[in-house]
Amino acid sequence: MATEKEDMQRQLLALRDRIDAIDEQIGKLISERARCAQSVAEVKKASGETLVTYYRPEREAQVLRRAMERNEGPLGDEEVARLFREIMSACLALEEPIKVAFLGPEGTFTQQAALKHFGSSAVTRPMSVIDEVFREVEAGAVNYGVVPVENSTEGVVTHTLDNFIGSNLKICGEVELRIHHHLMVSDVTHTDSITRIYSHSQSLAQCRKWLDAHYPKAERIAVNSNAEAAKRIKGEWNAAAIAGEMAAELYGLQVLSEKIEDEPDNSTRFLIIGTEQVPPSGEDKTSIVVAVKNSPGALHGLLEPFQRHKVDLTRVETRPSRTGAWTYVFFIDFKGHVDQLAVQSALADVAAQVSDLKVLGSYPKGVL
Numbered sequence: 001m002a003t004e005k006e007d008m009q010r011q012l013l014a015l016r017d018r019i020d021a022i023d024e025q026i027g028k029l030i031s032e033r034a035r036c037a038q039s040v041a042e043v044k045k046a047s048g049e050t051l052v053t054y055y056r057p058e059r060e061a062q063v064l065r066r067a068m069e070r071n072e073g074p075l076g077d078e079e080v081a082r083l084f085r086e087i088m089s090a091c092l093a094l095e096e097p098i099k100v101a102f103l104g105p106e107g108t109f110t111q112q113a114a115l116k117h118f119g120s121s122a123v124t125r126p127m128s129v130i131d132e133v134f135r136e137v138e139a140g141a142v143n144y145g146v147v148p149v150e151n152s153t154e155g156v157v158t159h160t161l162d163n164f165i166g167s168n169l170k171i172c173g174e175v176e177l178r179i180h181h182h183l184m185v186s187d188v189t190h191t192d193s194i195t196r197i198y199s200h201s202q203s204l205a206q207c208r209k210w211l212d213a214h215y216p217k218a219e220r221i222a223v224n225s226n227a228e229a230a231k232r233i234k235g236e237w238n239a240a241a242i243a244g245e246m247a248a249e250l251y252g253l254q255v256l257s258e259k260i261e262d263e264p265d266n267s268t269r270f271l272i273i274g275t276e277q278v279p280p281s282g283e284d285k286t287s288i289v290v291a292v293k294n295s296p297g298a299l300h301g302l303l304e305p306f307q308r309h310k311v312d313l314t315r316v317e318t319r320p321s322r323t324g325a326w327t328y329v330f331f332i333d334f335k336g337h338v339d340q341l342a343v344q345s346a347l348a349d350v351a352a353q354v355s356d357l358k359v360l361g362s363y364p365k366g367v368l
């Protein structure tokens with residue numbers, strides 16, 4: 001009689017044999033898929049166009065949505081989409097790894113967002129300020145840029161919005177990231193004498209209540225990014241930084257307190273910026289910016305056409321204009337694509353009432 005242990009061993013062996021056989025099939029299918037993607041690239045190249053674009057955001061969004069719809073479990077939809085995200089990223093890199101500038105340094109949430117959107121075969125390049133991300137894409141040094149645009153607790157990243165006003169770049173996509181902040185220290189920190197805490201101003205704001213309760217006397221110092229804060233405290237015995245997990249790993253820091261953000265569902269939305277308008281994916285969003293003179297009823301007049309043409313607004317943001325006193329700039333996001341008739345009608349009616357209207361881009365609604 002087989003002992004229980006032998007029985008278990010036999011079952012495990014059989015299951016592992018099955019897994020090996022399945023892996024062999026998956027491997028073959030992935031190779032076949034990669035060869036197909038290569039052929040697509042060949043066809044695109046043969047089309048005779050001077051500037052061949054291998055990366056197609058609308059197509060990738062559709063592939064990911066379909067993978068989620070098809071999913072029968074037990075893996076979650078997001079998990080399955082992430083796997084497909086990586087397969088596509090690797091397939092695309094066979095042709096040319098996509099180059100992406102992000103608000104650096106290495107280890108920022110923006111880099112995490114870039115990798116979430118493009119997969120880990122993308123080549124990511126850190127820029128020290130948001131303006132530089134825009135410039136790098138405009139100059140053609142990279143294919144795309146990734147910049148933060150709004151946070152669920154702290155609101156908009158005004159610097160990003162301001163950059164759009166003077167830029168001809170298009171929004172090509174959006175990514176949402178759950179943001180967890182940790183308080184971290186270096187190996188020389190005296191943890192009971194922390195008097196300075198470095199982070200990006202948004203992160204300091206997102207942890208304000210926690211800091212008031214735990215480090216009411218420490219000086220809060222805003223720096224360009226969380227990753228810079230992490231880098232900065234190496235060698236400072238009385239300092240700590242607030243940053244994400246990626247920064248802690250990258251700079252070899254020790255996490256003292258985890259998840260210190262005031263709002264538990266703290267998330268940040270990032271935009272992908274590029275040079276081309278993305279065709280419809282079937283589930284898209286559009287962002288525009290308009291300049292309005294401050295007269296009674298101006299805001300109502302601006303929003304009414306959207307209601308009339310049944311276009312769903314998702315966000316309205318105001319910024320004072322830099323060009324004239326008492327003129328306002330509105331950033332408006334809505335569901336739909338500029339190729340759709342309802343959107344075109346709404347935009348025509350809006351354009352008739354404002355001094356300036358610019359479409360910043362139509363792009364696939366974030367999948368992951």
Ligand SMILES: C=C(O[C@@H]1C=C(C(=O)O)C=C[C@H]1O)C(=O)O
Nearest residue numbers: 037040054055056059060088091
């Ligand atoms: C294969 C293509 O090119 C790229 C690779 C894709 C993929 O691996 O599925 C999808 C879109 C493009 O970014 C295509 O256009 O279909």
